[in-house]
Amino acid sequence: MDIKEYISSGIIEAYVMGLASEEEVRILECIQTHSPEVKQAILDAQSILEDFASREAIAPPPALKSAIWAKLQEESTDYAANMSNDELLSKQEALSHVQVETEPPTSSTPLYPSVVTESHQSPLKWYAIAASVLLIASIGLNLYLNGTQNNIKAELATLSNAQNTNEIAFNNLQRKWEMVNNPAIKAIPLAGVEKHPDMKAMVYFEKQSNEVYLTLENLPKAPQDQQYQLWAIVDGKPVSLGVFDQDSTTAVQKMLTVNAAQAFAITLEKRGGSPTPTMENMYVMGKV
Amino acid sequence: MNNQIKLSEQEIVLLLLQQNENGFNYLYDNYSAAIYGVISKVVAEREYADEVLQDVFVKIWKNIKQFDPEKGRLYTWMINLARNTAIDFIRSKGFQNEQKNQSIPEFVNDSEKYATNLKVDHIGMKEVLLQLKQEWRELIELAYFKGYTQQEIAERLDIPIGTVKTRTRNALIELKSLLKDYS
Numbered sequence: 343m344d345i346k347e348y349i350s351s352g353i354i355e356a357y358v359m360g361l362a363s364e365e366e367v368r369i370l371e372c373i374q375t376h377s378p379e380v381k382q383a384i385l386d387a388q389s390i391l392e393d394f395a396s397r398e399a400i401a402p403p404p405a406l407k408s409a410i411w412a413k414l415q416e417e418s419t420d421y422a423a424n425m426s427n428d429e430l431l432s433k434q435e436a437l438s439h440v441q442v443e444t445e446p447p448t449s450s451t452p453l454y455p456s457v458v459t460e461s462h463q464s465p466l467k468w469y470a471i472a473a474s475v476l477l478i479a480s481i482g483l484n485l486y487l488n489g490t491q492n493n494i495k496a497e498l499a500t501l502s503n504a505q506n507t508n509e510i511a512f513n514n515l516q517r518k519w520e521m522v523n524n525p526a527i528k529a530i531p532l533a534g535v536e537k538h539p540d541m542k543a544m545v546y547f548e549k550q551s552n553e554v555y556l557t558l559e560n561l562p563k564a565p566q567d568q569q570y571q572l573w574a575i576v577d578g579k580p581v582s583l584g585v586f587d588q589d590s591t592t593a594v595q596k597m598l599t600v601n602a603a604q605a606f607a608i609t610l611e612k613r614g615g616s617p618t619p620t621m622e623n624m625y626v627m628g629k630v
Numbered sequence: 631m632n633n634q635i636k637l638s639e640q641e642i643v644l645l646l647l648q649q650n651e652n653g654f655n656y657l658y659d660n661y662s663a664a665i666y667g668v669i670s671k672v673v674a675e676r677e678y679a680d681e682v683l684q685d686v687f688v689k690i691w692k693n694i695k696q697f698d699p700e701k702g703r704l705y706t707w708m709i710n711l712a713r714n715t716a717i718d719f720i721r722s723k724g725f726q727n728e729q730k731n732q733s734i735p736e737f738v739n740d741s742e743k744y745a746t747n748l749k750v751d752h753i754g755m756k757e758v759l760l761q762l763k764q765e766w767r768e769l770i771e772l773a774y775f776k777g778y779t780q781q782e783i784a785e786r787l788d789i790p791i792g793t794v795k796t797r798t799r800n801a802l803i804e805l806k807s808l809l810k811d812y813s
Contacts, residue, residue, distance in 0.1 A: 350640050350799070351795065351799075352795030352796050352797075352798055352799035353795065354799075355795070355798045355799040355801075355802045356773075356780065356794075356798050356799075358706075358802075359770070359773045359774045359798055359802070360710065360713065360714075360773065360774065360777065361773045361779070361780050361783075361794070361798060364780070365781070371701070375700075384702070385702065385703070385800060388702055388703065388706040389703075390802055390805055390806045390809065391706070391709060391774075391802075392703070392705050392706060392709065393806075393809045394758065395664040395665075395667060395668050395705075395709050397758055397809055398664075398667040398671070398757075398758060399663035399664040399665070399666070399667040400663055400666050400667040400670055401662075401663045402662050402663065402666040402679075402683055403680065406662075406680055406683060406684070407658055407662070408657070409684065410683070410684050410687045410688075411651070411654060411658075413684055413688060414649075414654065414687065414688065414691050416715050417688055417691065417692065418649060440753065441735060473768075563660075583759075606781060
């Protein structure tokens with residue numbers, strides 16, 4: 343029998359109608375994996391029955407939908423009761439790694455059981471129930487612990503952020519404190535000029551090494567494209583001591599060294615600094 | 631769920647595997663009527679059909695992992711699941727006993743009874759099966775909706791087994807051309 347004869351023998355129609363014997367089904371399923379023609383013939387025959395079902399569709403009573411959904415929810419929780427202890431243990435283990443997963447088929451339930459068997463008397467059922475209670479408790483505990491752990495992690499992150507900020511502030515303060523208490527260092531307050539009377543900065547000048555440190559006490563945060571630039575007035579001429587490039591306005595920054603400055607001043611310049619100060623943007627100034 | 635969304639069978643299977651509620655909604659909205667139609671052909675009583683529909687959805691839900699796309703479409707799989715569940719239901723002891731208690735004869739002789747059963751028309755359109763020649767109609771009835779074996783059909787209709795197959799083929803070819811007229 344060639345393939346065309348086989349296809350038109352009626353076996354395919356018998357198969358899709360559920361009439362074929364077990365042996366015929368086995369043979370046909372084997373042939374269809376090797377013969378695209380047979381496979382297509384099966385799909386075609388099945389689509390006739392699909393069209394038939396669509397054509398003869400009857401809408402079920404509307405209330406059934408929610409009833410069925412409720413039943414499915416119930417089934418999902420009952421599901422654990424059908425698992426053996428071993429499966430339960432491995433399930434528990436898997437669950438401790440993954441919170442959401444679909445469960446693998448745990449037993450080969452026949453797709454079309456002709457007799458419904460229920461083991462009401464089986465002691466296994468009670469083990470299963472006990473095991474499922476344990477599973478649920480364990481899942482609950484897992485979720486709880488996981489939730490708690492997440493909270494702690496978030497808290498820790500916040501705290502360590504806060505601590506970093508505090509540490510920076512503390513270091514700045516300590517450096518200022520050291521400078522103020524160092525007799526070799528002279529603290530020079532730079533006061534706001536006429537236009538900006540409230541502004542203030544501090545320059546700490548180390549007389550022996552000529553090192554200059556700057557802190558911005560009360561200057562507004564510089565715009566993104568601009569920076570504060572420190573100038574020393576030496577013999578009446580401004581000498582750049584560099585731009586203040588710290589993120590934190592409370593930071594202490596070491597500037598360039600300078601000999602014999604008579605005064606210090608700060609102007610707002612373009613990012614990176616200017617060769618000469620923009621006088622109308624002078625914010626603070628202080629005499630040594 | 632938006633009815634306009636069209637999901638592929640593969641996407642539906644994926645949602646069902648995740649036990650996704652939208653997956654259920656989509657499945658129910660798009661397939662429950664066809665499934666209920668199939669069940670109603672096997673189980674005529676409404677209350678029992680409702681019960682079987684519920685069983686079928688539970689089985690789809692639980693057994694979706696066993697669906698093998700290599701062996702055919704999801705729609706066919708669900709239709710067969712519905713058909714087999716319904717046939718199992720009318721063969722179950724409880725149902726048979728109940729029928730006996732109500733002293734309804736199990737089978738009166740045949741074709742007339744089918745014709746009466748099938749006259750009940752749920753959606754106001756003419757039954758497709760009623761338009762088939764009787765020899766094809768009773769074959770589809772016995773095989774597809776009653777779950778009889780070739781042997782049983784051969785005995786019942788008093789025809790050779792070989793004829794059952796050829797008649798099945800012709801019945802399906804005829805059904806196909808009838809359905810074509812509708813679409």
